[in-house]
Amino acid sequence: MTTRLLIVRHGRTAWNSDGRFQGQLDIPLDEVGQTQAAAVAHRLAQALQRTLERPLAIYASDLSRAWQTARVIQNAIAKAIQPEPIPPLVLEPRLREMHFGEWQGLTYAEIQACQPEALAAWEADWLNHAPPGGETLAQLVERVQAVYHEILVAHPDGTVLLVGHGGALQALLCMALGLPPERFWQLQLDNTGLADLRIYPEGAILNLFNDTCHLERPT
Numbered sequence: 001m002t003t004r005l006l007i008v009r010h011g012r013t014a015w016n017s018d019g020r021f022q023g024q025l026d027i028p029l030d031e032v033g034q035t036q037a038a039a040v041a042h043r044l045a046q047a048l049q050r051t052l053e054r055p056l057a058i059y060a061s062d063l064s065r066a067w068q069t070a071r072v073i074q075n076a077i078a079k080a081i082q083p084e085p086i087p088p089l090v091l092e093p094r095l096r097e098m099h100f101g102e103w104q105g106l107t108y109a110e111i112q113a114c115q116p117e118a119l120a121a122w123e124a125d126w127l128n129h130a131p132p133g134g135e136t137l138a139q140l141v142e143r144v145q146a147v148y149h150e151i152l153v154a155h156p157d158g159t160v161l162l163v164g165h166g167g168a169l170q171a172l173l174c175m176a177l178g179l180p181p182e183r184f185w186q187l188q189l190d191n192t193g194l195a196d197l198r199i200y201p202e203g204a205i206l207n208l209f210n211d212t213c214h215l216e217r218p219t
Contacts (some may be wrong), residue, residue, distance in 0.1 A: 003152055004159040006044065006055075007173070007195040008073065009166050010065040011036040016191060019107050022165075023100035023134070028064045033191065036215060037069040040192040041076035043214040044161070049080040055087040056155050059147070060163040061095040069192070070163040087161070094143040097165035101134030127182055137171065141181045144172045152199060173197065176204040 011033030015022050029037060048055065055077060060070035070089055078086040103111050111119050115132065122129050126137040151160055162169070170184040176197060189195070189210050196208035 001156045001201060003155055003157065003199045005151075005162055005195075005197040005199065006159060007162045007164075007169055007197060008040055008044075008069065009169060009189040009191055009193050010061075010069040010163060011040075012191040013065050015105075021100045021103045021106055021108075021111070022065075023098060023104040024063065024096050025104050026064050029068050033065065033069075034072075036192040037072040038076075039214040040069075040194060041073040043194075044073055045076040045080035048077060048159075053159050054081055054084055055161055056158045058087050058089045058161040058163065059092050059095065059151060060089060061097070061165060061168070062091040062093050063096055063165070066095070066163050066165060067091055070161070073161065073163065092147055094147045095162070095164040095168055098137070098140045098167045099131075099133075099135040101131040103131045103134065137181055137184070140168060141171050141175060144168050145175055148172055148175065169195075173206065173209075177206060178203070 011029045013022065013027045013033055014030045015027050017030065017032075058070050058074055060067045067089070074087065074089050102115070106114075118132055122131055128136055128138060130136045130139070151162075166189045167184065169189055170187040171181055173187055173195065174181050174184050176199065187209070190212055192215065193210040193212050194208060194214075195206065195210065198205045198207055
């Protein structure tokens with residue numbers, strides 16, 4: 001039994017461009033993000049059409065930047081595999097980004113200026129220390145882990161797409177690969193970066209990570 005997870009981070013938002021902590025605030029895609037979503041959607045649709053794979057489902061965070069990206073992907077895949085059934089889009093709140101509490105909407109420099117002690121404590125122990133009013137990395141991992149296991153139970157074979165946020169998806173990948181969750185920051189996922197994770201009974205194999213070749217312009 002093998003489950004293939006095609007994992008996509010959402011397209012760019014204005015706050016991504018500004019370097020602001022978005023967390024669980026509902027920031028939509030900007031114009032660049034919409035273009036990025038279309039590009040990764042086209043790439044996935046073409047690839048799945050070539051291999052004749054039929055995705056079983058698309059799971060996405062219910063924050064607009066993620067589900068907007070997922071909707072574009074769903075529409076592109078639907079056109080590529082017609083007249084086959086369209087893979088359902090499942091909005092999943094547990095795939096949301098980490099909640100950064102009082103830091104949401106601020107840049108790193110602004111946080112450093114107004115709450116340097118809280119920032120230092122958080123950076124010293126992400127796993128157990130939360131931003132003021134936010135959640136710990138351990139809490140993020142707990143909810144993402146629950147979704148991951150439910151997806152594997154629901155889809156023990158076949159291909160599933162997962163569209164979410166950088167921190168949450170990086171934590172999920174650490175968990176799947178048996179890495180300590182504190183290492184999540186070493187797995188950088190750019191906007192619409194694509195990862196290909198194959199889950200076998202013996203463990204998971206990461207075949208592709210943070211691939212953004214669909215964003216490259218011809219020279």
